[in-house]
Amino acid sequence: MAVGASVAQARGPATGTDATITVAQLPRQGQQTYRLIRQGGPFPYDKDGMVFGNRERQLPIMRRGYYREYTVKTSGLRHRGARRIVCGGEVRTEPDACYYTSDHYSSFKRIVEQ
Template sequence: MMRTAASHAVRSVLVVSLLSFALSGADEARAWWFPNRSAAAHSVALADLPSQGRETYRLIFQGGPFPHDKDGSVFGNRERQLPAQKRGYYHEYTVETPGSRDRGARRIVCGGRERTRPEACYYTSDHYSSFRKIVE
């Protein structure tokens, strides 16, 4: 009986600890505990993006030209990490990854009525698993 009570107490402490960690500031924990909660609530300053991200952002507002054929294609938000919008609202753009033999995992996804004047842009370095809203 004592073994079961002790085991239950250890499990309770573990669950409380994990929930505390998940509710703290850790993006990875929050994404793991709350996969449908938008990670987009977190932001990143434009100046803190890698130089390739700043260049992609500049090209978006300039209207291109973009280095990849898929740049500017509709982003479906199937992962539901970004705020819900009608299909066609979001478009994705490649952020070059030095040394990568393909497009890599980094993207900027922007949403809005006009592609060169997006209402919001988000950066992902992990191929859509998490996003941070870009702020200037």
């Protein structure tokens, strides 16, 4: 796949990504994580910004390294929990698309900025 290809040009089904969620509908911690992504950090967890492999194939199929994952803190937990934002794109602070999962990659909603 060519560098800079959009999600619309991605290979394979976008299983589970037909649903959308606005930034305002994200949990408060998700809104904070989304803002940090757009600002380039700093992120509270060491694993934030690591490559997301899309092994579940719930997101459009893109080259390895396209997607990065970020933790959405869950109050009351001492570990990272199940909530994540996964973003894809060449420029981390200007992703082509971001997705929210509350169930550790079983399903995703595309984040829209409306």
